[in-house]
Amino acid sequence: MSLLALRVEGVRNLHTQEFDFSDKLNVVFGPNASGKTSLLEAINLLGTAKSFRTSRIDHVVQMDADKLQVTGPVRSTISARQLGVQRSAGKTRIRIAGETVSKASLLAHEFPVQVITPSSxxxxxxxxxxxxxxxxxxxxxxxxxxxxxxxxxxxxxxxxxxxxxxxxxxxxxxxxxxxxxxxxxxxxxxxxxxxxxxxxxxxxxxxxxxxxxxxxxxxxxxxxxxxxxxxxxxxxxxxxxxxxxxxxxxxxxxxxxxxxxxxxxxxxxxxxxxxxxxxxxxxxxxxxxxxxRAGTLMVDDLAAELDREHRGRLLRRLRSCGAQVFVTVTEPELLDVSGWEQVAMFHVEHGKIREVL
Ligand SMILES: Nc1ncnc2c1ncn2[C@@H]1O[C@H](COP(=O)(O)OP(=O)(O)OP(=O)(O)O)[C@@H](O)[C@H]1O
Ligand SMILES: [Mg+2]
The missing domain is CATH 1.20.1050.90 (RecF/RecN/SMC, N-terminal domain)
Known part of the structure; x- marks a missing residue:
């Protein structure tokens, strides 16, 4: 299972934008407070309709915005289905392949996502x-x-x-x-x-x-x-x-x-x-x-608390587990991505995300 693309609107400091992802490794890098964790929040919202940092999803809604919306196609073995989560006026709405559903557990079934953070x-x-x-x-x-x-x-x-x-x-x-x-x-x-x-x-x-x-x-x-x-x-x-x-x-x-x-x-x-x-x-x-149905695994701030040797080991294990992977890091040099095929690199600055080659 992998998230092929994402459109974000009204999520923390992120600009409204769309991007395509690799179904292997996606590296998100940029300085502190640029919006790296916010991007992972947006992805996590699509799979759980919840935040992994706060128990109140409203804190994830951009200040002064009237709604938050994340949408994107998730591919399973054969076909891709469009998922969407919206939060506005204190209500969460979930859509799967054009249908409104009431349970977040249905969403989790479509898009199993796990996150490892520095507070894990x-x-x-x-x-x-x-x-x-x-x-x-x-x-x-x-x-x-x-x-x-x-x-x-x-x-x-x-x-x-x-x-x-x-x-x-x-x-x-x-x-x-x-x-x-x-x-x-x-x-x-x-x-x-x-x-x-x-x-x-x-x-x-x-x-x-x-x-x-x-x-x-x-x-x-x-x-x-x-x-x-x-x-x-x-x-x-x-x-x-x-x-x-x-x-x-x-x-x-x-x-x-x-x-x-x-x-x-x-x-x-x-x-x-x-x-x-x-x-x-x-x-x-x-x-x-x-x-x-291998899920998606995200590691926020992968380099924190790990030396070079252990960063390397963790990345190799992420490669062999078969999941789609997202990692965030302040400087891309901290990661040795040799051995990976299909690496997508995203640079984040002031909430704007740009894919770089
Ligand atoms: N609801 C919100 N509306 C607008 N901005 C917000 C909201 N919540 C958080 N922010 C801001 O979004 C910015 C980006 O935060 P984020 O946690 O994504 O940074 P980061 O790139 O992960 O930084 P770090 O490297 O320090 O972990 C921060 O400046 C934060 O204050
Ligand atoms: Mg962060």
Whole structure:
């Protein structure tokens, strides 16, 4: 899958303009504050209808502009489909091949896009929510049954929590447990199956990029050895006191270890960046293997925190993963693009983007 071209309007500091992309490597370079990250934001918007930097898409809308609009054709195996995202008057509109759709998940399906930024180490250092999101992204794209089970589970969870908050009697709460436990076990089984296939791909990338063998395990979100049904029963009194459900896959987490210790406490900042890159690369690679639809991978500020040797390794891995790649960098000399075919170079200055040869 690749984005063939893009038209941007009203995105941060970018001028209204259109460009064609390479389906291999696109290098975006220019000084600080020129608009490099803004271009990646525009591409990310087309695949997710969200910003990767802020939780409020309205912050991405150009100051004083009345709307933001990104459109472009995305090619899958045979044909290309036109995608479009517009934000105006506080409303987001999504179009796929001429039809208005209401769900951003449909867009994600058309255009799977991943981004690695200088703050990506948050995936390792911050709460489990970020790691669950990572895991769910992979499952959502390769396992058609996942989305449905996930929706059933979260609906059940919301209902159980509402009953807990209303201080309902035990019997009323327990009524929800059977269905919730069944859906939760299913979510966890699908996560386990996904990881069994994903982890070897990830370790391969991690060993090459960091020179370390990283172990990955899944924490299901409840005590191991117990069924979820039993864990819900065992936790019921505590749940009633707290007013919410404390066990289940909504509490699940991914754990990364290096020689037995938690990876985030052992790795240097550069290594953390490479670990997150290995995760995203492996996810895109695995997606390509499972669905024959390699996605698009963007690396914002690739050179930050990486020495020459590791920049080279990361670029080589980006080349071999089969995805369409976008990288931003302040000076193009920081990247050795030899070995790549079809490199498109874009120079950004004061929000104006120009393709250079
Ligand atoms: N909503 C907005 N409207 C107009 N301009 C904005 C908006 N949001 C951000 N900007 C400006 O866009 C400019 C470009 O930002 P961007 O993050 O794309 O720069 P960059 O080229 O990635 O820089 P760096 O190399 O420092 O990462 C900045 O000067 C920023 O202040
Ligand atoms: Mg930037």
């Amino acid at each position: 180490h948050a995936l390792l250092e911050q709460g489990p929510k970020f790691r669950r999101k990572f895991l769910d992204w992979g499952l959502f794209h390769v396992e058609p049954k996942y989305h449905q089970s996930w929706l059933i589970y979260y609906r059940g969870l919301r209902q159980r929590n509402a009953v807990l908050r209303s201080r309902a009697p035990r019997q009323e709460i327990v009524q929800w447990d059977m269905g919730l436990a069944e859906a939760g076990e299913h979510v966890n089984e699908l996560r386990t199956t996904y990881l069994n296939a994903f982890v070897p791909v990830f370790r391969h990338y991690a060993t090459d990029l960091l020179g370390e063998d990283i172990e990955v395990s899944l924490n299901s979100g409840w005590k191991s050895g117990l069924s979820l049904k039993s864990a819900l029963e065992a936790g019921l009194e505590g749940d009633r006191q707290q007013g919410f459900t404390r066990v289940g896959p909504h509490r699940g987490d991914l754990v990364f270890r290096l020689a037995g210790s938690l990876a985030q406490s052992r790795l240097s900042r550069g290594q953390q960046k490479l670990l997150v890159a290995a995760l995203r690369l492996a996810q895109i690679d695995h997606l390509g293997q499972m669905t024959r």
